[in-house]
Amino acid sequence: MKPLLCVHNISKTFPGHDRPVIKDVTFCVYPGEVLALVGPSGCGKTTTLRTVMGFEHADAGEVLLGEQVLQREKTFVGPDQRGIGFVFQDYALFPHLSVLENVLFGLRGAAFKKRGGPAMTRRRRAQIAKEALWMVGLMGLEDRMPHDLSGGQQQRVALARAIAPGARVILLDEPFSNLDPDLRLATRNEVRMIAHRAKMAVVLVTHDQEEALSTADRLAVMREGRLVQTGPPEEVYNSPATAFVAQFLGRTNLLEGDATGTHAVTPLGRVELEHFTRGKVLLSLRPEHLSMQPAGDEHEPGALCVGKVVSREFKGHDMTFRIRLQSNRHEVSVQTDYATGLAVGDRVCLKARTPAAVVEPDDMTVQLTVPTVG
Incomplete structure (x- = not known):
């Protein structure tokens, strides 16, 4: 055509x-x-x-x-x-x-x-x-x-x-x-x-x-x-090409990692990548691309009990949670359905539901870490 x-x-x-x-x-x-x-x-x-x-x-x-x-x-x-x-x-x-x-x-x-x-x-x-x-x-x-x-x-x-x-x-x-x-x-x-x-x-x-x-x-x-x-x-x-595109088109989690082929080690644990790559990488994972379960439940294979809820945002049809990871230096957003019954302070298990996108960093990249708290 x-x-x-x-x-x-x-x-x-x-x-x-x-x-x-x-x-x-x-x-x-x-x-x-x-x-x-x-x-x-x-x-x-x-x-x-x-x-x-x-x-x-x-x-x-x-x-x-x-x-x-x-x-x-x-x-x-x-x-x-x-x-x-x-x-x-x-x-x-x-x-x-x-x-x-x-x-x-x-x-x-x-x-x-x-x-x-x-x-x-x-x-x-x-x-x-x-x-x-x-x-x-x-x-x-x-x-x-x-x-x-x-x-x-x-x-x-x-x-x-x-x-x-x-x-x-x-x-x-x-x-x-x-x-x-x-x-x-x-x-x-x-x-x-x-x-x-x-x-x-x-x-x-x-x-x-x-x-x-x-x-x-x-x-x-x-x-x-x-x-x-x-x-x-x-x-x-x-699959945004840059950190700017990832952030402009909606909420995303930007995570630094060390890639070894089709996987990378990140503050979230070992995650799958969309494309084969090696070395230091910046990854984008949308909040809806992460699954979350209470740490006390029997969780799905591959999930890591790596964080606790620091805030929750109820929007009627869904909810957005802010999770502080075990390192105490990183936070990620997770989007769930409206019925997720987790509260601030609850410990949770997280897992990437889809491969992460490797993006090019730029001067629009948000701060990747948060201040250490007691």
């Missing part, structure tokens, strides 16, 4: 800045795929999106829409001629126009000439606009004004306006951040379904790790203007 959108080594430095905002960013997006650009604030996600759209002119690199060159050296296609849809964070709907009129507005300009140009009748344009509204589930609301719609409905109007001109690539910049949690979940599921059904390529920018993991077909994690890891959500979450 050929990609709909490819970005190769794009870089951008703003005037007055010594360092590039984005540097050598490369990725492709395929029909029916949602790619999430995720990273902390200021890492270059939105600048990447604006450069792909043509709102910013990259200093280097190329942007391809199928076989069409949108930017390369002296070639630059303006944003209104790229045939790419863009949905802003605040949706940017016209308050004085109805739902249908807002979508019709998206059928103006150079990008729409490919679907019939100025000679196309208003009746035909209205038909196309209604088809886009049907695609996002808003049929019957054509005459509503934006202030009469819910936040999720407004978001879908903005999406319909982006789809209507025939765009097969849609860029979404933090599109769900203004919605309440339940509506955010429902709306992002709808966007994912629309993308898959219409075989569109979607690039979603978000700083919300849960949103990225649950919505995207692939993640592209950014840090300081560069892509540091790209892959399916499960792969990036379970």
Whole structure:
């Protein structure tokens, strides 16, 4: 399958800045795929999106829409001629126009000439606009004004306006951040379904790790203007390449160890590794990848009675425990179901349920030890 959108080594430095905002960013997006650009604030996600759209002119690199060159050296296609849809964070709907009129507005300009140009009748344009509204589930609301719609409905109007001109690539910049949690979940599921059904390529920018993991077909994690890891959500979450990726995508336990092939000796005991390696290593084990039992119980083979509970965090559907290991210099987090009946001070047995990921250390690595206490 050929990609709909490819970005190769794009870089951008703003005037007055010594360092590039984005540097050598490369990725492709395929029909029916949602790619999430995720990273902390200021890492270059939105600048990447604006450069792909043509709102910013990259200093280097190329942007391809199928076989069409949108930017390369002296070639630059303006944003209104790229045939790419863009949905802003605040949706940017016209308050004085109805739902249908807002979508019709998206059928103006150079990008729409490919679907019939100025000679196309208003009746035909209205038909196309209604088809886009049907695609996002808003049929019957054509005459509503934006202030009469819910936040999720407004978001879908903005999406319909982006789809209507025939765009097969849609860029979404933090599109769900203004919605309440339940509506955010429902709306992002709808966007994912629309993308898959219409075989569109979607690039979603978000700083919300849960949103990225649950919505995207692939993640592209950014840090300081560069892509540091790209892959399916499960792969990036379970097998992070660096300590930064491990920590950014959720809680994790970072443990130093001595590796001898497929195992390493750590403060948690001897743990299995994802890959064959030797020497000093830094390992990542998610809290849910550790099992825990009271020390007095008959524990499963391989479990070590190595710590005691120093805190517990009840979250309704599950619980997170903080365990101080026997060395008294390390603590780990363990996530269990809601029914685990352990209290602060209880001694426990721990075991890694999955092989640990070997990660590259970086300056984002948290302190691995805790002060010694009596």
